Amino acid sequence: MDRDRGAEASAVPVPPWRTPPKAVNVRQPLSQERIVQTGLQLLDAEGLDGVSMRRVAQELGTGPASLYAHVSGKEELLDLIFDRVLGEVELPDEPDPQRWIEQVRQIAVSAHRVMCAHADIARVALANVPVGPNALRIAEKQLQIMRAGGVPAQVAAWMIDRLSLYIVADAYEGSLLRVRSREGGEQALAEYFGRIEAYYRSLPPDRFPAFTAHVEELMSGKDEERFEFGLDILLAGLARFGRADGAKSPPG
Amino acid sequence: MDRDRGAEASAVPVPPWRTPPKAVNVRQPLSQERIVQTGLQLLDAEGLDGVSMRRVAQELGTGPASLYAHVSGKEELLDLIFDRVLGEVELPDEPDPQRWIEQVRQIAVSAHRVMCAHADIARVALANVPVGPNALRIAEKQLQIMRAGGVPAQVAAWMIDRLSLYIVADAYEGSLLRVRSREGGEQALAEYFGRIEAYYRSLPPDRFPAFTAHVEELMSGKDEERFEFGLDILLAGLARFGRADGAKSPPG
DNA sequence: ACCTGAACACCGTTCAAGT
DNA sequence: ACCTGAACACCGTTCAAGT
Numbered sequence: 001m002d003r004d005r006g007a008e009a010s011a012v013p014v015p016p017w018r019t020p021p022k023a024v025n026v027r028q029p030l031s032q033e034r035i036v037q038t039g040l041q042l043l044d045a046e047g048l049d050g051v052s053m054r055r056v057a058q059e060l061g062t063g064p065a066s067l068y069a070h071v072s073g074k075e076e077l078l079d080l081i082f083d084r085v086l087g088e089v090e091l092p093d094e095p096d097p098q099r100w101i102e103q104v105r106q107i108a109v110s111a112h113r114v115m116c117a118h119a120d121i122a123r124v125a126l127a128n129v130p131v132g133p134n135a136l137r138i139a140e141k142q143l144q145i146m147r148a149g150g151v152p153a154q155v156a157a158w159m160i161d162r163l164s165l166y167i168v169a170d171a172y173e174g175s176l177l178r179v180r181s182r183e184g185g186e187q188a189l190a191e192y193f194g195r196i197e198a199y200y201r202s203l204p205p206d207r208f209p210a211f212t213a214h215v216e217e218l219m220s221g222k223d224e225e226r227f228e229f230g231l232d233i234l235l236a237g238l239a240r241f242g243r244a245d246g247a248k249s250p251p252g
Numbered sequence: 253m254d255r256d257r258g259a260e261a262s263a264v265p266v267p268p269w270r271t272p273p274k275a276v277n278v279r280q281p282l283s284q285e286r287i288v289q290t291g292l293q294l295l296d297a298e299g300l301d302g303v304s305m306r307r308v309a310q311e312l313g314t315g316p317a318s319l320y321a322h323v324s325g326k327e328e329l330l331d332l333i334f335d336r337v338l339g340e341v342e343l344p345d346e347p348d349p350q351r352w353i354e355q356v357r358q359i360a361v362s363a364h365r366v367m368c369a370h371a372d373i374a375r376v377a378l379a380n381v382p383v384g385p386n387a388l389r390i391a392e393k394q395l396q397i398m399r400a401g402g403v404p405a406q407v408a409a410w411m412i413d414r415l416s417l418y419i420v421a422d423a424y425e426g427s428l429l430r431v432r433s434r435e436g437g438e439q440a441l442a443e444y445f446g447r448i449e450a451y452y453r454s455l456p457p458d459r460f461p462a463f464t465a466h467v468e469e470l471m472s473g474k475d476e477e478r479f480e481f482g483l484d485i486l487l488a489g490l491a492r493f494g495r496a497d498g499a500k501s502p503p504g
Numbered sequence: 505a506c507c508t509g510a511a512c513a514c515c516g517t518t519c520a521a522g523t
Numbered sequence: 524a525c526c527t528g529a530a531c532a533c534c535g536t537t538c539a540a541g542t
Contacts, residue, residue: 063508143462157469162482169421210395217409230414237485318526
């Protein structure tokens with residue numbers, strides 16, 4: 001009998017008066033995983049302000065109330081997205097006492113780059129202490145490297161905190177400029193800095209002698225350059241506490 | 253004729269059927285000054301989230317739309333409040349080349365203290381580049397001091413930027429903890445850190461050997477202590493660029 | 505157990521209309 | 524010129540009711 005060969009039967013058009021099954025995959029059940037993933041997509045597409053409970057729910061084809069079964073609230077959702085992003089940070093396999101400063105530096109640069117690649121997600125880390133698995137993984141590695149480099153435990157412990165504050169703050173600050181340039185184009189960003197520079201130049205030199213004399217220097221340098229400048233200042237300050245031979249790549 | 257002696261006439265009760273004049277001083281006209289002042293009061297009383305256009309308007313006995321005649325929007329209002337706060341920062345009169353690092357340090361500490369004294373206002377400085385008169389006054393002084401200390405112009409210019417980023421970021425981070433403790437009492441803050449510490453101790457030592465071995469060091473130190481630790485690391489890194497004799501107070 | 509519609513108590517900003 | 528009521532287009536979270 002032919003009527004049991006389902007595969008071939010489906011090649012024939014379905015009679016239009018039959019109610020089609022509800023769109024496939026829309027009934028894929030909600031989960032924390034799916035919510036975080038959707039939040040991350042929204043973050044990348046529209047920035048952190050685009051990640052609202054309502055928008056995430058909409059994207060998942062449901063109402064905002066449904067999210068609360070899988071996530072305690074907006075804060076937890078953002079924490080989860082942040083830690084997922086931190087998962088992209090690359091770490092060296094083993095601490096190398098000969099190159100401890102370079103290793104600390106590489107992790108810092110990688111973390112900075114990763115956060116910068118995801119809009120203004122860094123704001124989340126400023127708002128609460130990150131305790132997700134990836135945050136811990138990174139901090140653990142930094143601590144191991146500094147200890148291997150001979151840095152005293154108390155200094156190393158506080159330095160992790162100070163370093164991550166610096167990285168996160170710079171990433172956040174820079175991301176706001178990037179948001180500005182995405183919204184108004186490259187041109188808007190240039191205009192913004194142009195206005196500031198013009199304002200600096202217009203200041204009265206008698207009250208702002210140093211400022212007006214150094215507008216050039218104040219405005220120079222790209223994001224990355226300034227970040228690494230500050231990072232190297234911090235690392236130079238740290239170097240005194242550890243093995244001297246680990247400080248092979250001193251800044252200017 | 254008695255009916256012209258207004259002063260004495262007002263001692264007699266007004267006939268109750270007369271409409272009384274609208275409450276005195278409520279008709280004090282709106283001004284940017286009054287709006288900023290009210291915003292600052294709200295900031296101190298309820299934190300930055302308490303400063304909404306609607307709340308400020310309410311406090312002034314008017315509707316939110318009325319504020320837009322004196323302030324372009326919320327962002328400008330917050331900028332104005334921030335710069336007013338910066339007015340409290342103390343600056344030395346003259347740059348002293350013998351003590352340049354100490355002077356840079358004092359300004360940094362003062363700015364940090366001032367921001368910490370006004371809830372989470374520091375968030376404003378992370379969101380946009382401060383260009384108010386008081387921000388400029390402080391930056392100008394820092395620049396003068398570093399130049400007097402022999403720091404090259406490019407290093408000094410970038411250092412102002414990095415220093416203020418560090419100060420603002422720490423003040424903001426700390427303010428969020430202070431908000432937490434104000435809302436839930438000293439006890440809530442202790443509980444929060446207690447939870448974190450307990451979580452650190454509960455981590456598997458094989459995967460987090462350094463972390464679990466140094467929970468004590470990771471949790472130690474008050475806000476101010478940690479801030480000054482990082483500040484001194486930065487200043488030690490900076491010291492190499494200027495006059496050696498200005499670095500009289502090196503950190504640990 | 506999981507999901508949802510509707511409601512609550514808010515936002516910043518705009519605009520036509522009033523004085 | 525200055526001020527305002529009402530509206531617009533949003534928020535995060537809660538809760539009773541549904542399946």
